[in-house]
Amino acid sequence: MQTEKYLYTILLIIVLVELQAQNYDYVIEYDYQHQTDSIDKNSIETERMLLLYSNKKSHFLSKSKFQLDTVRNKYGNDLQKLLAFKSTIPKNRVKFEVIKNFDDSLTSSYYENIFIHNYKNNYHKALEYELVDKDTILLGYNCKMAKANLSGRKYTLWYSPEISINDGPYKFSGLPGLVLEVYDDKRQHIFELVKIEIKEVIYNPNYRNIINASMKEIAKVRKNQIENIKNSGFNMSPEILEKAKKKLSSYNNPIELTDE
Amino acid sequence: MKNVFFALAFILVGTFAFANTNEVETVNENVTVENVDFSQSEEVVAVDGSIEVTLSCGISGTLSWTGNPSTFEIVDAVMYFDDLLC
Numbered sequence: 001m002q003t004e005k006y007l008y009t010i011l012l013i014i015v016l017v018e019l020q021a022q023n024y025d026y027v028i029e030y031d032y033q034h035q036t037d038s039i040d041k042n043s044i045e046t047e048r049m050l051l052l053y054s055n056k057k058s059h060f061l062s063k064s065k066f067q068l069d070t071v072r073n074k075y076g077n078d079l080q081k082l083l084a085f086k087s088t089i090p091k092n093r094v095k096f097e098v099i100k101n102f103d104d105s106l107t108s109s110y111y112e113n114i115f116i117h118n119y120k121n122n123y124h125k126a127l128e129y130e131l132v133d134k135d136t137i138l139l140g141y142n143c144k145m146a147k148a149n150l151s152g153r154k155y156t157l158w159y160s161p162e163i164s165i166n167d168g169p170y171k172f173s174g175l176p177g178l179v180l181e182v183y184d185d186k187r188q189h190i191f192e193l194v195k196i197e198i199k200e201v202i203y204n205p206n207y208r209n210i211i212n213a214s215m216k217e218i219a220k221v222r223k224n225q226i227e228n229i230k231n232s233g234f235n236m237s238p239e240i241l242e243k244a245k246k247k248l249s250s251y252n253n254p255i256e257l258t259d260e
Numbered sequence: 261m262k263n264v265f266f267a268l269a270f271i272l273v274g275t276f277a278f279a280n281t282n283e284v285e286t287v288n289e290n291v292t293v294e295n296v297d298f299s300q301s302e303e304v305v306a307v308d309g310s311i312e313v314t315l316s317c318g319i320s321g322t323l324s325w326t327g328n329p330s331t332f333e334i335v336d337a338v339m340y341f342d343d344l345l346c
Contacts, residue, residue, distance in 0.1 A: 068339070077335040079313075083342065087316035092343050116329075116336045208332055233329060234337050237321030244344055 024052035027197045028178070029063065030169045032094060035188040038253040047094045048194070051169060052203055058100045058167050059203060064092035069205055096255070100173050110171070111207065112218055115229055118207045119218045126174050129157070138180045139193060146175055151215070152257030153184040163196070170255065189255050219258045305330050313338050317346035 028051040037043035048063040071085045100108040110121040132145040141160040148155045150171065159168065161177035168179025169191035180193040213221070221228060226245050229236070236244075310324035311334070323337055 072335075077331045079311075079335055079338060082335065082339070083314075083316045086339070086342055086346075091346060095343075115340050116333045208330075208336075233325050233327045235324045236337075236341065237323075240319065240321040240341060240345070243319070244341060247344055 024054045024059065024201045024203065025198065026051075026053040026165065027199050027201055028053060028165075029194040029196075030191045031194055032169070033190045033192070034094075034255070035253055037250045038188070040250070043250060043253075045093060047090065047092070049094065049169060049191070051167065052201055053165055053167055056102055058102075058173070059097065060100075060169055061097040062092045062094045064089050065097075066203065068092065069203075096170075098171055100167065100171075108171075110215070112222070114218075114221055114225060116232060116234070117209045117211050117221075117228075119211050119213045119221060120207075121213060121215050121218060123171070127171065129175060141180060143180055144177075148172070150256065153186075153189065153255070155182055155184050157182045188253060215256055215258045219254065219256075222254065306334055313341075315342045315346050317342075319345055 030049045030051065031046055032049045033044060033046045035041065035043055036045055050059075050061055050063045050066055052059040052061075067089050068082070068086065072082060075081045095113045097111040097113075098108070099111070107122045107124055110123060112119045112121075127148050127150060130147040132147055134145040136143050136145075136158060138158055138160070141162050143158040143160045146157045146159060148157060155172070157168070157172060157175065157179050158181040159175040159177045159179045163178035165178040166176060167173045168175065169182060172179050172182055172191075178193075178196075179191075181191065183190040225248055226241060229241070305328050306325070307328050308326050310322050312320065313323050314320045315338075319341075321341075323334070323341075325334065325337075329337075
């Protein structure tokens with residue numbers, strides 16, 4: 001009887017460990033092209049993004065972030081190795097991530113990494129879409145049009161009912177098929193599908209220094225990054241801080257237009 | 261009792277049969293990646309100090325700190341400037 005009890009306990013532990021693993025079945029790549037400066041039309045940056053997808057949840061993040069985490073997972077915090085690796089991959093300038101839970105009882109989360117903190121905003125509300133009677137073919141897939149509003153921007157979406165993944169880049173999810181392309185009416189933020197791979201991936205990041213915040217609060221922190229660095233206990237050479245300040249001033253066109 | 265043994269045996273066989281052998285997989289054309297799981301990563305705590313940093317694009321400077329940030333935070337701080345300025 002005692003042995004049976006132990007065996008049941010072992011069985012329960014194994015099941016719990018299996019359930020905890022963050023497995024994804026698809027790796028879907030998008031290019032995210034965005035205008036970083038709201039008044040400079042030439043300030044265009046493009047970053048490759050990943051949508052890791054399973055039927056339970058998805059994780060949308062920069063591919064460079066994923067790759068750096070991979071190396072960091074392997075080599076730890078060896079700064080020289082990490083910087084050497086970083087020089088071989090595109091820069092990770094897109095600092096937001098979106099984790100969507102498809103179980104209604106759970107909440108989806110927006111994360112944004114600013115300096116050493118990870119700001120987290122839980123959101124519940126699914127986007128409302130207007131389905132439009134227009135078709136096109138993208139990457140060989142028949143696509144249908146939808147429209148949506150999100151935080152001050154009006155978006156056009158192209159999704160394909162031929163791909164039974166009801167998800168897409170960023171917070172765009174819930175259409176009857178995979179979103180292949182999204183752009184706002186000013187074409188300042190554009191997501192375009194690049195490729196889909198069926199592949200099992202484990203991505204289990206350990207977010208440190210999580211601060212729960214509203215999107216308004218995150219926007220405020222984003223705008224005052226240099227002040228926050230100075231208040232964080234860290235200090236950087238003045239010339240580097242000055243360069244950072246100048247660079248940050250040209251990043252004034254976030255995807256969500258949230259009033260501070 | 262038999263059922264429990266059977267379930268455990270089934271899980272064990274399944275685990276080995278379908279185990280992720282942690283082989284390096286290619287996600288894009290240039291860079292190899294492996295699965296990521298930070299749940300076991302260790303964190304070393306630093307004390308007051310500073311380091312000389314040369315970012316991946318050659319910009320050099322000194323990062324200093326007070327208190328005892330973790331090594332992870334110090335690396336995060338360097339990565340922040342590298343992503344922003346390089």
